[in-house]
Amino acid sequence: xxxxxxLRTDIDAVAKRLADRDFHLDVTTFxxxxxxxxxxxxxxxxLQSKRNALSKGIGxxxxxxxxxxxxxxxxxxxxxxxxxxxxxxxxVQAKLSEMLLVxxxxxxxxxxxxxxxxxxxxxxxxxxxxxxxxxxxxxxxxGEGLRxxxxxxxxKIAGARFTxxxxxxxxxxxxxxxxMLDVHTQEHGYTEVYxxxxxxxxxxxxxxxxxxxxxxxxxIPREVFDDDAVVSELEASGASVSSVSAxxxxxxxxxxxxxxxxxxxxxxxxxxxxxxxxxxxxxxxxCFRSEAGSYGKDTxxxxxxxxxxxVELVQIIHPEQSFEGLEALTGHAETILKRLELPxxxxxxCTGDMGFSSAKTYDIEVWLPGQNAYREISSxxxxxxxxxxxxxxxFRNRNGKPELVHTLNGSGLAVGRTLVAILENYQNADGSxxxxxxxxxxxxxxxxxxx
RNA sequence: GGAGAGGUGGCAGAGUGGUCGAUUGCACCGGUCUUGAAAACCGGCAGGGGCGCAAGCUCCUCGUGGGUUCAAAUCCCACCCUCUCCGCCA
Numbered sequence: 433x434x435x436x437x438x439l440r441t442d443i444d445a446v447a448k449r450l451a452d453r454d455f456h457l458d459v460t461t462f463x464x465x466x467x468x469x470x471x472x473x474x475x476x477x478x479l480q481s482k483r484n485a486l487s488k489g490i491g492x493x494x495x496x497x498x499x500x501x502x503x504x505x506x507x508x509x510x511x512x513x514x515x516x517x518x519x520x521x522x523x524v525q526a527k528l529s530e531m532l533l534v535x536x537x538x539x540x541x542x543x544x545x546x547x548x549x550x551x552x553x554x555x556x557x558x559x560x561x562x563x564x565x566x567x568x569x570x571x572x573x574x575g576e577g578l579r580x581x582x583x584x585x586x587x588k589i590a591g592a593r594f595t596x597x598x599x600x601x602x603x604x605x606x607x608x609x610x611x612m613l614d615v616h617t618q619e620h621g622y623t624e625v626y627x628x629x630x631x632x633x634x635x636x637x638x639x640x641x642x643x644x645x646x647x648x649x650x651x652i653p654r655e656v657f658d659d660d661a662v663v664s665e666l667e668a669s670g671a672s673v674s675s676v677s678a679x680x681x682x683x684x685x686x687x688x689x690x691x692x693x694x695x696x697x698x699x700x701x702x703x704x705x706x707x708x709x710x711x712x713x714x715x716x717x718x719c720f721r722s723e724a725g726s727y728g729k730d731t732x733x734x735x736x737x738x739x740x741x742x743v744e745l746v747q748i749i750h751p752e753q754s755f756e757g758l759e760a761l762t763g764h765a766e767t768i769l770k771r772l773e774l775p776x777x778x779x780x781x782c783t784g785d786m787g788f789s790s791a792k793t794y795d796i797e798v799w800l801p802g803q804n805a806y807r808e809i810s811s812x813x814x815x816x817x818x819x820x821x822x823x824x825x826x827f828r829n830r831n832g833k834p835e836l837v838h839t840l841n842g843s844g845l846a847v848g849r850t851l852v853a854i855l856e857n858y859q860n861a862d863g864s865x866x867x868x869x870x871x872x873x874x875x876x877x878x879x880x881x882x883x
Numbered sequence: 884g885g886a887g888a889g890g891u892g893g894c895a896g897a898g899u900g901g902u903c904g905a906u907u908g909c910a911c912c913g914g915u916c917u918u919g920a921a922a923a924c925c926g927g928c929a930g931g932g933g934c935g936c937a938a939g940c941u942c943c944u945c946g947u948g949g950g951u952u953c954a955a956a957u958c959c960c961a962c963c964c965u966c967u968c969c970g971c972c973a
Contacts, residue, residue, distance in 0.1 A: 469933095470933080470934085473932090473933055473934090473942085474933075474934070476942080477934085477941060477942045477943095478942095480941085480942060480943090481940095481941060481942070483953075483954085484942090484954085486953070486954090487901075487953055487954040488901075488902060488954080489902095489953095490953060490954070491900095491901030491902070491953095491954070492901080494901070495901075495902090500953085504953055505953095507953045507954090508953075510953080511953070683963095703893085703930090824930095824931090828893095832911085832912070832928080834930075
C-alpha cells in the first residue's frame, strides 16, 4: 500500500511513474474522494467533540447534584447526526482504502522503464554454459529415462502440474534444500524458521497477494455461522436469520504461494527494537500456486508446478539499508548457484515486468541446456514500506517513534527448478547425472545418479 | 469433545456507567547530585488519524464486531485468542 500522504501531496508524480508499469491511477476519482473525506471527517469530528463535551458536562452536573435536564435536551438530537456522519465517513474511507489496496508500488528510480521481460536489463552473467559432445536432453527425458521422475503418476494422483519424484532424484531434491539451508544459516547469518503452510486472509493482504490476486491462490473455504446448529442457537438468543447471514465471516485459509507470506507476516503488527534489525529469516517450504492464466505455458516438465519447494530468504530491515540489503540478499542467492557451478545471469526487472508490491526486483536466471535458455530460478525484491504499511510492521527509531520497516525477500533458491538445472547441466551421455560436489555430503557420498 | 479462568500501554498490574486513554510499579529517555557509576530525587514516556505555516486543537482505539446509553475499559450479545483440568489423538 502506498502512503496516502504521498498521494495527497504529489499524486501527479506517482501517477506518472505508475504509468511506466502500465497502471492507470485514477487521479480524478482519488481527489474527489479525498475532498469528500476531508469535509465529512471534519464535520463528524466537530459533532463528536460537541457530544463528548456535553456528556462530560452531564457527568459533572450530576456529581454536583444539579439538574441535568437542560443538558440532556441539548444533546438529544446529536446522537443520530453523529451516527449518520460516522456512517458516511466509514463509507468514504472504505472506498479510499479499497482503491489504495489495488495500487501497485512505485518503482525505484534505478528501475528501467519498459513494457515486458524483453526490456529487462542484464546486470551480470556468471559461468559459461557447458559444451556437450552429445545432444543434451531436457530434464523430462533424463528423469523418465532414469525412471525417477514420474509425471504420469502426478497426473493420476492429483492432476496436471504435479510430479512424483523417486529414489535418487527425490533424495537429490532433499539434498538441494538441505544444502541451501545450511549455507544461508551458517554463512549468511539467517535464522531458520518453520511456519504454517496455510495462512489467513490478513497475512495474504499483508504481503499483497490479496485482495487483488486471489485467483492465483488455492483457497480452503471456511465460514463461521455456516452451521445450522449455530444459526438456530443464535436465533434462540434473539438474532434474526437475516442478520445472522449478513454477519457471516469468511475465515478461509489459503495455501501459501511462497514462504514469503508467513515469514514476512511474522512481524505484522509488531514494533521491533531498532537494534534487532535486520531480521534475517530463511525458510524451506512447499509453495502452492493455481497458475491461473498460464494455461499452455511450460506444460512440459517440472518448470511450472502447482506444488513446488522453495528455500526463501526474508529480511526485515531499516529503511536506510534496504537497497544495500537487496544487493546482499541477491548475492546470497547467487552464491548457491556458484557453489553448484551452474551458469546464470542476473537481470533487473523493468517497470512493466515487476511484481505488484515490489519497488525493485532482480531475477536470477539459470542456464537450462534442455531449453537452450536462461530461466528464472530466483526473484529478489525490495518492497520498501509497501508491505510494512499494510502489515503495520514497524521499528522504534532513534527518537523512540515507531517507523515502518522495509521488507526484502528472494528465493534462495527454488528447489524444483534447481533440480531441473542440475539434471540438465550435469547430465552424461549414458543417461546418468553427476551429482554436484557440494551436494554429495547429503547424498551419502554418491557421485552419480544412474538407473 | 467436556469443565473452568482470562484477554487493559514495552512488561507487570489497578480500574465494574460519568473530568479514565486510563492509578501504580518495573523498564526506558532526559536532568540534578557524583571524579565516574550506582542509589536517591525531579521530569518525560501507548498507538493510529484529521485540521493547521506553526503553536496547538480535535477524533478513534482497553482482543474483534455489534448492541444498550446523553455518556461504555466498565452493562448485554456474538466471535477470536490464551491459560488450567479431564477425555481423545499424530
